[in-house]
Amino acid sequence: xxxxxxxxxxxxxxxxxxxxxxxxxxxxxxxxxxxxxxxxxxxxxxxxxxxxxxxxxxxxxxxxxxxxxxxxxxxxxxxxxxxxxxxxxxxxxxxxxxxxxxxxxxxxxxxxxxxxxxxxxxxxxxxxxxxxxxxxxxxxxxxxxxxxxxxxxxxxxxxxxxxxxxxxxxxxxxxxxxxxxxxxxxxxxxxxxxxxxxxxxxxxxxxxxxxxxxxxxxxxxxxxxxxxxxxxxxxxxxxxxxxxxxxxxxxxxxxxxxxxxxxxxxxxxxxxxxxxxxxxxxxxxxxxxxxxxxxxxxxxxxxxxxxxxx
Ligand SMILES: [Zn+2]
Numbered sequence: 001x002x003x004x005x006x007x008x009x010x011x012x013x014x015x016x017x018x019x020x021x022x023x024x025x026x027x028x029x030x031x032x033x034x035x036x037x038x039x040x041x042x043x044x045x046x047x048x049x050x051x052x053x054x055x056x057x058x059x060x061x062x063x064x065x066x067x068x069x070x071x072x073x074x075x076x077x078x079x080x081x082x083x084x085x086x087x088x089x090x091x092x093x094x095x096x097x098x099x100x101x102x103x104x105x106x107x108x109x110x111x112x113x114x115x116x117x118x119x120x121x122x123x124x125x126x127x128x129x130x131x132x133x134x135x136x137x138x139x140x141x142x143x144x145x146x147x148x149x150x151x152x153x154x155x156x157x158x159x160x161x162x163x164x165x166x167x168x169x170x171x172x173x174x175x176x177x178x179x180x181x182x183x184x185x186x187x188x189x190x191x192x193x194x195x196x197x198x199x200x201x202x203x204x205x206x207x208x209x210x211x212x213x214x215x216x217x218x219x220x221x222x223x224x225x226x227x228x229x230x231x232x233x234x235x236x237x238x239x240x241x242x243x244x245x246x247x248x249x250x251x252x253x254x255x256x257x258x259x260x261x262x263x264x265x266x267x268x269x270x271x272x273x274x275x276x277x278x279x280x281x282x283x284x285x286x287x288x289x290x291x292x293x294x295x296x297x298x299x300x301x302x303x304x305x306x307x308x309x310x
Contacts, residue, residue, distance in 0.1 A: 021080040023144030026178040088215025089291040114289040124165040128156035142180035152204035164188040226282040229307035239279040249278035
């Protein structure tokens with residue numbers, strides 16, 4: 001396989017510590033103004049860089065699984081995408097088959113998780129003012145940090161400050177914002193910290209602290225505990241909980257998504273989705289359809305039963 005254009009540039013302009021991978025690609029494209037953007041993006045199956053920060057962007061698997069990165073793809077995904085969190089929610093076979101699809105580009109539109117578009121809408125770009133200041137001094141550029149971009153992260157781990165959020169407008173992509181420059185800072189806002197946000201961040205940090213294999217087992221354990229705590233029953237291969245709990249879950253899901261992403265006007269359709277039903281989250285042998293919905297189901301079980309995540 002011929003060396004990819006990104007590999008050639010990466011030798012001249014290295015990725016910075018913990019730099020968000022799509023942000024790095026954006027920086028590369030700006031520092032090499034003559035570059036054909038399509039060539040730069042050709043490994044991702046899309047040129048819409050800024051639209052790719054879904055739960056687990058395709059761009060990432062492509063980047064990490066290039067021939068030159070094979071030996072350290074895991075470390076790269078961890079440092080530059082915080083992807084350990086998401087990977088623990090799917091089995092290795094599904095992950096590998098996704099990468100195959102991406103490599104052959106037979107189905108470049110395939111999502112790993114259901115409802116990635118929804119989660120993507122929950123996800124403005126985020127940055128920490130203190131990190132940005134330090135990076136300007138140390139590296140001469142305030143770059144996008146991977147850990148800040150996780151959908152479940154609202155506070156800077158290093159400085160314990162709420163992250164500033166910056167929304168790309170409809171026609172913009174991250175290619176328009178290679179760094180946290182003045183314009184980004186001026187148009188950013190600092191959302192309120194809420195108990196739900198703190199809970200989500202705390203729980204996802206537990207996931208990020210352990211290896212993927214452990215997370216996979218943990219998810220199964222949690223499903224089992226949620227099943228028990230919600231007094232679910234299985235009959236004819238179907239998991240059932242009492243009707244009231246099922247409806248309460250839908251209300252909880254709508255109001256939580258509203259709190260996390262108020263700019264979207266209605267989550268009714270989402271809460272009615274079969275795969276996002278409460279029983280789907282706790283059914284034995286059923287893979288998590290969407291990690292974010294699963295995290296909310298965990299919180300819901302804590303709130304409505306005596307169950308505690310840890
Ligand atoms: Zn910080």
